[in-house]
Each structure stands twice: as C-alpha cells, then as structure tokens.
Amino acid sequence: MAARSRTNRVYPVVTRISVTGDRPYDVVVGRGLEGELPAMIDGAARVAVLHPPTLRGRAEAVAKSAGVATVVPIEVPDAEAGKSIEVAARCWDELGAAGFTRTDVVVGVGGGATTDLAGYVAAAWLRGVRWVPVSTSVAGMVDAAVGGKTAVNIAAGKNLVGAFHPPAGVICDLDALDTLPAEDLAAGLAEVVKGGFIADPRILELIEADPARALDPHSDVLRELIERKIRVKADVVGVDLKESGLREILNYGHTLAHAIERRERFSWKHGHAVAVGMIFAAELGRLTGRLDDATAARHRSVLVSLGLPTSYDEGAWDDLLPAMRVDKKARAATLRFVVLNGLAKPGILSGPDEQTLREAYTAVAR
Incomplete structure (x- = not known):
C-alpha cells in the first residue's frame, strides 16, 4: 500500500529498516502506526508505559494499542530532567510493585531523553527485559531510539551511566511530528545533518x-x-x-x-x-x-x-x-x-x- 505526499510523490505507508546484529529488530517509520506494537511485545502480560506529562494522551493511546491485561503508566519528568538515577529508581519501584517478570515489557513514549531512560530502566530490571521506544521527536527517531544505547545523566556528565540493550523494535510515527514545536524539530535535524557529513x-x-x-x-x-x-x-x-x-x-x-x-x-x-x-x-x-x-x-x-x-x-x-x-x-x-x-x-x-x-x-x- 502506498500514499501520496503533498508533492504527489508516492511513498510507502510503512517503511521497515532492519538493524542487524545478535539481536536484530526493525525500525518502523510511517503514519498511524498504532497496530505495530502488539507484534513487538508478543507474550507480555504487563507493559509499563513511561511518558512525560505532555504526552499523557499519546501514551494512553499506545497503552490501549498494546492489548495486554495490565498496563502500568509511569509519568516521568520531561526532557533531560527525567534522565536521572532517582527517576530510574522510582520506575523500578513501580515495576516491582506491579510484579514485572522477564516476559514483560517497558515502553518509552517521548523524545530521546524519555526513550533513553526507558531503555536503561529495562536494561537493569531483572538484568534485562524487553523494551520498545515509541519516539515522538526527530532526534529520538533518527538517533536516541535506534542502536540500543541507554543511559541516564549524573553530575560528572551526560550518559555516563547506562547499558547497551537493543530494543525489541522501534516505532517512529510521523503523526507525532505534526504538533512538535518548530524549534524542537529543527534541533532534531542537527543529528540528521551529522549523518550527512559522516x-x-x-x-x-x-x-x-x-x-x-x-x-x-x-x-x-x-x-x-x-x-x-x-x-x-x-x-x-x-x-x-x-x-x-x-x-x-x-x-x-x-x-x-x-x-x-x-x-x-x-x-x-x-x-x-x-x-x-x-x-x-x-x-x-x-x-x-x-x-x-x-x-x-x-x-x-x-x-x-x-x-x-x-x-x-x-x-x-x-x-x-x-x-x-x-x-x-x-x-x-x-x-x-x-x-x-x-x-x-x-x-x-x-x-x-x-x-x-x-x-x-x-x-x-x-
């Protein structure tokens, strides 16, 4: 299936970009990707959905699309304020209270900071459970959500505490960019420019x-x-x-x-x-x-x-x-x-x- 852009160019509704390695997965790009999550979290009984306050509505839609018996919503501070050991520890407490097991899944809905946090929470819980970033920013889609680098910040510097923990899949729903502030969209393009030069x-x-x-x-x-x-x-x-x-x-x-x-x-x-x-x-x-x-x-x-x-x-x-x-x-x-x-x-x-x-x-x- 294909759709036409405003310039009449035909492009696929969904693009799947494979990331190879020991634990391969797909990065899915398109619009209206609510149906992509269930296949990525197959077998999970519980899903924790980490999200900033500004994305509560989108997180609720993602949670609904998961189709699991138990959803644990966890609201975290927006942007870099959420990438701390203290916030991660609170998330682990919530996973413990919900009885999270090795077959359950952490989902991060937000920009790069939120998905970095979600990945690190998943990497450390029971020494590694599945996780899925649902990225809502350009920077998150092209950089933070792809590659399995997860981390939080400490006083000594950025991303100094973390783990390599590839996701089960990555969802890049372009609908999220329609309401992204222009300044944030432009900032995300810096990572795109980097890819052009290297x-x-x-x-x-x-x-x-x-x-x-x-x-x-x-x-x-x-x-x-x-x-x-x-x-x-x-x-x-x-x-x-x-x-x-x-x-x-x-x-x-x-x-x-x-x-x-x-x-x-x-x-x-x-x-x-x-x-x-x-x-x-x-x-x-x-x-x-x-x-x-x-x-x-x-x-x-x-x-x-x-x-x-x-x-x-x-x-x-x-x-x-x-x-x-x-x-x-x-x-x-x-x-x-x-x-x-x-x-x-x-x-x-x-x-x-x-x-x-x-x-x-x-x-x-x-």
Whole structure:
C-alpha cells in the first residue's frame, strides 16, 4: 500500500529498516502506526508505559494499542530532567510493585531523553527485559531510539551511566511530528545533518535544495531525511553495537556538545549543542590538515539554513576542556575526537595539543 505526499510523490505507508546484529529488530517509520506494537511485545502480560506529562494522551493511546491485561503508566519528568538515577529508581519501584517478570515489557513514549531512560530502566530490571521506544521527536527517531544505547545523566556528565540493550523494535510515527514545536524539530535535524557529513551526503543536498521543506513535518523531504539518517545509524550499529570501533563515528560533534550540555546544566537542546559541536569538529579537522576548507565551511551554511546555532560563549573554554576529558571516547588522559578526513570520511583524531583545541574553539566563540 502506498500514499501520496503533498508533492504527489508516492511513498510507502510503512517503511521497515532492519538493524542487524545478535539481536536484530526493525525500525518502523510511517503514519498511524498504532497496530505495530502488539507484534513487538508478543507474550507480555504487563507493559509499563513511561511518558512525560505532555504526552499523557499519546501514551494512553499506545497503552490501549498494546492489548495486554495490565498496563502500568509511569509519568516521568520531561526532557533531560527525567534522565536521572532517582527517576530510574522510582520506575523500578513501580515495576516491582506491579510484579514485572522477564516476559514483560517497558515502553518509552517521548523524545530521546524519555526513550533513553526507558531503555536503561529495562536494561537493569531483572538484568534485562524487553523494551520498545515509541519516539515522538526527530532526534529520538533518527538517533536516541535506534542502536540500543541507554543511559541516564549524573553530575560528572551526560550518559555516563547506562547499558547497551537493543530494543525489541522501534516505532517512529510521523503523526507525532505534526504538533512538535518548530524549534524542537529543527534541533532534531542537527543529528540528521551529522549523518550527512559522516556517511550520506545526499542528506546535505536535500537540505540545501529546500531548507523549508526539510523543516515541514508534512513534507516528503523530511520523511526521506529521517529514513536516510536511520539507515546510516542502522548500518553502523549493526556492525558495532558496543562502540568498540566504527560506532564512534556517530559521536561526530558530540564531545564538545556534551561538555556544553553539562555546563548549561542540560538546559540547552541536545541538537543545538551538537550543531555547535560539529562546527568545532570541522574546524579541528581543518586545522589538522584533514578537512578541506569548503567542506568545513559547508557545516556552517547547512546548519544556519535550518536556524541552528553555530556559536557559544567565548569565555567558556576553561570549563569545557575538563568536561571533555570525561568524554566516553577519551582514553586515560588522551582526548580523542571524531573528525572528517573529507566528506563522508570520518576518522579519529587522538591527542591534539591544547593550542590547536583553543584555536578550533575560536570558530564557535562569540
């Protein structure tokens, strides 16, 4: 079955993107996907549905579609405020009170922060039960919900406590984007842009051709961008689930981004921090002779066309450098960055000197 977009282009009602590996699953993209959940949770007697207050209605619809005897709704704080050990502990208490067993399922309805939390709650409960992210944001659909990385934040940094725990399936219902605030939709596209620079340049071409359609939740362009970025991530995590090598490339722009988020006490949108982080990483690649000037400059033009930030506080460097040293890619005292050796040619830069880092930061300092 197919449907026509506003531009009269025919596209499938449902797209299934397979993530391979030891525990393969499908990422389902489309509209009106209420009927997809039962097959993913087959055999469950109980389903816990984690959701922020703003998505209570959507969570109730998801719970109803599950078709199980017992649904345990668990309301959690929105965005990064929900990604804490304290919130996770409260969720575990609720699972215990409901008598959750190994055959039961945790479902996370929300953006990337909520699905990260849901995945970690599931990973730790009885040493791992099934879980399904029902993503409601662009960032969640193209990044957080795909790949099985689950985590919460602690004072020392973002996502430092977590587990690799692949989901039973991922539901990306594009209907959720119709009411997503424009700023959140744009922020999510930072992760899509990242996929363009590290693996699929067609993403960049689609955005450059018509940024307005990339930002339109009803457009076939946005759907194509989402599906392309999901495929980029699926190809990588299918080969390297536990970030032992190839998967590190997905952290392009994230070393500085996580430091910014920590400095801002997680009040900055993740996509905004990633946008700034990519400008920094591009300049670092350029300064070390790996990346050509034109591709480095292209970062700024693409991000600006989407209304994303490309600069940060000039006086923040002394706070950001030590925060970057606890990044997951660091080895002992050696900082490591994902940089580009050319368009769609990511690599690792290990141990750049501090002067080079400071000089690269001038590209984003304001």
